[in-house]
Amino acid sequence: VRIETICTGDELLTGLTSDTNSRTFQALLLDLTGLTVRRSVVVGDVREDIIEALDAAAARCDAVLVSGGLGPTSDDLTAACAADAAGVELVESPEALAHLRARFAARGLAVTPNNLRQALVPRGAEVVLNPEGSAPLIIQQRGGCTFFFVPGVPREYHHLTQHHVVPRLAARLHGAPVRVLKLLKVVGLPESHLDARMTPLASKHPRLTFGYRTHPPENHLKLLAEAPTRAEALAALAAAELDARAVLGSHCFGADEESLAGAALQCLRQRQERLVLAESCTGGLVGALLTEVPGASEVLFGGVITYLDAAKLLWAEVPLELVSSAGAVSRACALAMAAGVREASGVAWSLSVTGFAGPDGGTADEPVGAVYVAVVGPGVQVVERHFFPGDRERVRRFAAHAALDLLRRTAQAQPG
Amino acid sequence: VRIETICTGDELLTGLTSDTNSRTFQALLLDLTGLTVRRSVVVGDVREDIIEALDAAAARCDAVLVSGGLGPTSDDLTAACAADAAGVELVESPEALAHLRARFAARGLAVTPNNLRQALVPRGAEVVLNPEGSAPLIIQQRGGCTFFFVPGVPREYHHLTQHHVVPRLAARLHGAPVRVLKLLKVVGLPESHLDARMTPLASKHPRLTFGYRTHPPENHLKLLAEAPTRAEALAALAAAELDARAVLGSHCFGADEESLAGAALQCLRQRQERLVLAESCTGGLVGALLTEVPGASEVLFGGVITYLDAAKLLWAEVPLELVSSAGAVSRACALAMAAGVREASGVAWSLSVTGFAGPDGGTADEPVGAVYVAVVGPGVQVVERHFFPGDRERVRRFAAHAALDLLRRTAQAQPG
Numbered sequence: 001v002r003i004e005t006i007c008t009g010d011e012l013l014t015g016l017t018s019d020t021n022s023r024t025f026q027a028l029l030l031d032l033t034g035l036t037v038r039r040s041v042v043v044g045d046v047r048e049d050i051i052e053a054l055d056a057a058a059a060r061c062d063a064v065l066v067s068g069g070l071g072p073t074s075d076d077l078t079a080a081c082a083a084d085a086a087g088v089e090l091v092e093s094p095e096a097l098a099h100l101r102a103r104f105a106a107r108g109l110a111v112t113p114n115n116l117r118q119a120l121v122p123r124g125a126e127v128v129l130n131p132e133g134s135a136p137l138i139i140q141q142r143g144g145c146t147f148f149f150v151p152g153v154p155r156e157y158h159h160l161t162q163h164h165v166v167p168r169l170a171a172r173l174h175g176a177p178v179r180v181l182k183l184l185k186v187v188g189l190p191e192s193h194l195d196a197r198m199t200p201l202a203s204k205h206p207r208l209t210f211g212y213r214t215h216p217p218e219n220h221l222k223l224l225a226e227a228p229t230r231a232e233a234l235a236a237l238a239a240a241e242l243d244a245r246a247v248l249g250s251h252c253f254g255a256d257e258e259s260l261a262g263a264a265l266q267c268l269r270q271r272q273e274r275l276v277l278a279e280s281c282t283g284g285l286v287g288a289l290l291t292e293v294p295g296a297s298e299v300l301f302g303g304v305i306t307y308l309d310a311a312k313l314l315w316a317e318v319p320l321e322l323v324s325s326a327g328a329v330s331r332a333c334a335l336a337m338a339a340g341v342r343e344a345s346g347v348a349w350s351l352s353v354t355g356f357a358g359p360d361g362g363t364a365d366e367p368v369g370a371v372y373v374a375v376v377g378p379g380v381q382v383v384e385r386h387f388f389p390g391d392r393e394r395v396r397r398f399a400a401h402a403a404l405d406l407l408r409r410t411a412q413a414q415p416g
Numbered sequence: 417v418r419i420e421t422i423c424t425g426d427e428l429l430t431g432l433t434s435d436t437n438s439r440t441f442q443a444l445l446l447d448l449t450g451l452t453v454r455r456s457v458v459v460g461d462v463r464e465d466i467i468e469a470l471d472a473a474a475a476r477c478d479a480v481l482v483s484g485g486l487g488p489t490s491d492d493l494t495a496a497c498a499a500d501a502a503g504v505e506l507v508e509s510p511e512a513l514a515h516l517r518a519r520f521a522a523r524g525l526a527v528t529p530n531n532l533r534q535a536l537v538p539r540g541a542e543v544v545l546n547p548e549g550s551a552p553l554i555i556q557q558r559g560g561c562t563f564f565f566v567p568g569v570p571r572e573y574h575h576l577t578q579h580h581v582v583p584r585l586a587a588r589l590h591g592a593p594v595r596v597l598k599l600l601k602v603v604g605l606p607e608s609h610l611d612a613r614m615t616p617l618a619s620k621h622p623r624l625t626f627g628y629r630t631h632p633p634e635n636h637l638k639l640l641a642e643a644p645t646r647a648e649a650l651a652a653l654a655a656a657e658l659d660a661r662a663v664l665g666s667h668c669f670g671a672d673e674e675s676l677a678g679a680a681l682q683c684l685r686q687r688q689e690r691l692v693l694a695e696s697c698t699g700g701l702v703g704a705l706l707t708e709v710p711g712a713s714e715v716l717f718g719g720v721i722t723y724l725d726a727a728k729l730l731w732a733e734v735p736l737e738l739v740s741s742a743g744a745v746s747r748a749c750a751l752a753m754a755a756g757v758r759e760a761s762g763v764a765w766s767l768s769v770t771g772f773a774g775p776d777g778g779t780a781d782e783p784v785g786a787v788y789v790a791v792v793g794p795g796v797q798v799v800e801r802h803f804f805p806g807d808r809e810r811v812r813r814f815a816a817h818a819a820l821d822l823l824r825r826t827a828q829a830q831p832g
Contacts, residue, residue, distance in 0.1 A: 010452075012456070013442055013452050013453045013454070013455075013456060014442055014443070014446050014452050014453075015439045015440065015441075015442035015443025015444070015445075015446060017439075018434065018435070018436060018438075018439045019434070019435075020434060022434070023431045023433075023434045024431065025431075026429055026430055026431035027430070027431025027432075028431070029431075030430050030431060036426070036429050036430050036460065037429045037430075038429070038459075038460065038462075038465065039429075039457065039458065039459050039460075039465060039469075040428070040429060040457070040458040041455065041456070041457050041458075042455065042456040042457075043454075043455050044452070044454065044455075046454075049454065049455060053455075056472075181430060181432075183432065190525060191487055191488060191489055192488040192489065192528045192530050192531050193528065194489075195488070195489040195490060195530060196528055196530065211426055211427075211461065211489075211491050212487070212489045212491060213425070213427055213433075214487065214569060216569065216571070222426070222427065224426075277700075277721065279700070279703075281707075282704070282707070283700075283703045283704055283706065283707025283708075283712065283716070284693075284695070284699075284700030284701065284702065284703025284704040284706075284707065284719065284721065285700065285703075285704040285707075286700065287695075287699045287700025287701075287703070287704075287721045287723075288698070288699055288700040288701040288703075288704045290699065290700075291697075291698070291699025291700065291701075291721075291723065291773075291812070292699075292808070292809065292812075294774075294775050294776070294808060295776075296699070296723070297723055297724065300699070300721075300723050300724075301723060301724050301726065301727055302720065302721045302722050302723040302724055302727030302730075302731070303700065303720070303721040303723075304718065304719070304720050304721070304731065305693065305700065305703045305707075305716075305718045305719040305720070305721070306718050307707065307712070307713055307716050307717060307718040307719075308713065308716075308717050308718055310717065310761075311717055311718030311761070314718075314760065314761060315718070315720065315731060344730065345726075345727070345730060357707075358710070359710050360710070360711070389522060389523070390548075392708070392710055393708065394571070396707070396708070
C-alpha cells in the first residue's frame with residue numbers, strides 16, 4: 001500500500017510555520033498499521049502546483065492524505081483543485097451545509113457567503129462530517145487511488161486522521177506485512193563504527209532493516225522489523241534488539257523516547273540514592289537537562305554553578321591554592337568540586353564538570369575544548385578528560401553529555 | 417527563480433523526527449533574497465524515490481536544495497543517486513578526502529572504509545568543504561538547474577546553507593533591488609499589539625516592510641528595507657529602526673542575534689556589578705542561558721540549583737519553617753532565595769526562580785504553572801508572580817525568560 005501526503009499552505013514554505021501535523025499522522029499510521037508514508041510534499045496556495053501534486057500522486061499511490069486549503073477564504077483552493085484534477089464539478093453537499101449552518105447557529109454567528117464554500121465538494125466524493133470544525137473530511141476515489149482531504153487546523157486534522165483516515169487505511173491491510181520500529185540510542189560510537197558493528201547481524205535477522213541517524217553526540221540505531229503478523233514482527237524485533245544490545249553493551253543507554261539524562265536519573269532512582277551537581281563551564285546545563293525529566297526531584301538534591309573561583313570555594317570548598325596550582329580546568333579541580341559539593345550536601349552521588357568552552361580562555365596544556373568530568377559515589381571516584389573541538393555551544397553541549405554519560409556508566413558498574 | 421527542496425531520510429516519514437531544517441532555510445532565503453521555496457518534498461532512504469524526486473525537480477527548477485543521506489552508512493544514498501540521475505559516475509574528491517582524514521586524525525579516530533564514502537561526489541560536481549562535518553557541500557549542475565547537496569545534521573545544514581547556498585542564490589539576482597533585514601526583539605507585547613503599534617510608522621517609511629514573527633515568549637519585529645543601493649537600504653533601515661525603538665521603549669531588548677540573557681548581562685556589565693542565581697523549578701536553565709553568552713564570566717559569579725528544600729536551606733539559607741509556612745512556591749520563598757544567595761556570595765545582584773513546572777505538584781492556591789521570580793540588587797528588591805499554562809517544558813522556558821526579563825528591567829531602571 002503506497003501512501004503519500006500533500007500539505008498545502010504558503011506559510012509552510014516561508015519559514016513561518018512548520019508542518020507538525022504530518023508527524024502525528026505518520027506516527028499513528030506506523031503504530032496502527034505498520035505502514036510508512038512513502039513521500040510527503042508541501043506546496044503553496046498555488047492552483048497549478050496543487051493540481052500537479054494531486055495528479056502525480058494519483059498516478060502512483062493507493063492512498064493520499066491532503067491537508068489544508070479547505071477554509072472559507074479566497075486562498076483556500078483545495079476542493080476546487082480536487083474537482084478540476086478529477087475532471088468533475090464542485091457540488092454542494094447537503095449534509096456538510098446542514099452541519100455548517102448548525103455550527104454557526106450554535107455559536108450565534110451569521111453564515112457569510114464565503115462560509116458556504118466549505119460545503120462544496122467534488123461530485124461523487126464521500127463526505128464525513130467534522131465535529132471539530134465546519135469543513136468536512138472529503139474522500140475522493142480517482143482510479144485505484146483514494147484521496148482523503150482534511151483541514152490543516154491541527155485539532156481538526158488530528159481528529160479526522162485518527163478516527164477516520166487511519167482506521168480506513170488499516171481496514172485495507174488484511175494480508176499485508178506488518179512493520180514495527182524501535183530506536184536504540186548509543187553514545188561513544190561514531191555512526192560508521194555503529195554500522196560496522198551491526199553489519200554481521202543483518203544476515204541473522206532477515207526480517208530486520210538496520211538504519212542509522214546521528215544526533216551529535218548521540219547516534220541512533222533504527223531497527224525496523226517486517227513480518228506477516230504483528231506478533232511475528234514483534235518477535236523478530238525483540239530478537240534483533242537482544243543481539244544489538246549485546247553487541248553495543250554499555251554504549252546503548254536507552255530506546256525510543258528515553259534521554260541520556262533520564263537514563264542517568266533512572267540508575268540512581270533504582271539505587272534509591274540522590275545526586276548533587278557542581279558545574280563550571282556548562283553553567284547549569286547539566287541541571288537543566290536533568291530537570292527536563294518529570295520526577296527529577298526524586299533523585300536530584302540540587303547543584304551549584306561554580307562559575308568563578310570564589311564560587312568554587314564558597315559552595316564546593318575547592319581551595320583557591322588548588323585552583324592556582326592545578327588550574328580550574330584540571331583533573332584535581334574536577335575531583336575537588338565533586339567531592340566538596342558531595343561533602344557539603346551529604347548526598348550519595350556527585351557529578352562535576354569544568355572546562356574551557358571558549359571562545360576565549362584556555363592554556364597551552366588545556367586549550368579551549370578541554371573538559372574534565374568527575375563522579376564521586378559510594379566507594380567510587382572517577383574523572384575523565386575530554387577534548388571537544390568546535391564552538392562554545394558545541395563544547396558545552398558535549399561536556400554536559402559526557403558528564404551525564406560518566407554518571408550513568410559509573411552508577412551502572414557499581415554494585416547496588 | 418524557481419527553487420525547491422528535497423529532504424531525504426526514513427525518520428522524516430515515520431513520525432520520529434520532523435524536518436526543522438527547511439524552516440530556517442526558507443526564512444533565511446526569504447529574508448536575504450525575497451524568494452520563497454516553491455515546493456518541499458520529503459522522501460525516504462529509497463533509491464528509486466530519491467532519483468524520481470531529483471529528476472522531477474531538475475525538469476522544472478532553477479535551483480534545488482537536497483538535504484540528508486550524505487553520511488557514511490549504507491542507508492546514505494544521496495551522492496550515488498545524484499550521480500546516477502545525472503548519468504555520471506561517483507569519483508573521489510581529493511579535497512574532501514583530505515578534509516575527512518584531517519578531521520578524524522584531530523579526534524584520534526580511525527577512518528573506516530565506509531567513512532571514505534563521504535569523499536565520493538558525482539563527476540563534474542563542485543565541492544565546498546564543510547567545517548562542521550566530514551561530508552562536503554556538493555554543487556551539481558544539470559542543464560539549467562543547480563543542485564545543492566547538504567548534510568541533514570542541523571549544525572552542518574545551517575552553516576552550509578547560510579554561508580554558501582543562500583549567498584549563491586542571492587548573487588544570481590544581480591540588478592534586483594537590495595534588501596536589508598533587521599530583527600528587533602520584543603517582550604511583553606502580544607504580536608497583535610506589536611502590529612498595531614507599528615501600523616502608524618508604515619506610511620512614514622515607504623521603503624520598509626514591517627513583518628512579525630512569534631517566538632514564544634518573545635515577539636520579533638522584522639524590518640525589511642528595499643532600495644536600489646545598499647547604502648540607501650541601510651539608511652532607510654536605520655531611520656525606521658530609530659522610530660520603532662522609540663515606540664517600543666523597554667519592550668525592545670535587542671536586535672538580530674542578541675538574546676535576552678545577553679541583554680541582561682550587558683546591563684550589569686555596564687554597571688560593573690556581578691550576578692548570582694538561585695533556581696528551583698528551572699533547575700539550571702537560567703544559568704545555562706546566561707552562560708551561552710561568551711564572556712558571561714565577567715558578570716556571573718555562579719549560582720545554586722535549590723531543587724529540594726534542604727538545598728534551599730544549605731545554599732540560600734532559606735529556613736525550612738519559611739518553606740513550610742509560606743510554601744516553596746511563594747513570594748516569600750522567592751525573595752528569601754534571592755536574598756540568601758546574595759548574602760552568602762557578597763555579590764551585588766541576585767536573581768531567583770521558584771515554581772511548579774508539573775506535570776505533578778502544585779497546590780490549590782499555586783497550581784502547576786505558577787512561578788515567582790525575584791531580583792535583589794543595590795537598594796532594590798522586586799518579586800513577580802506569573803502563571804504560565806502549558807506543559808513542563810513550556811513552564812520552565814517561560815519561567816527562565818521571565819526571570820531574565822525582570823533582571824534586565826530592574827537593572828535598567830536603577831540609577832547606575
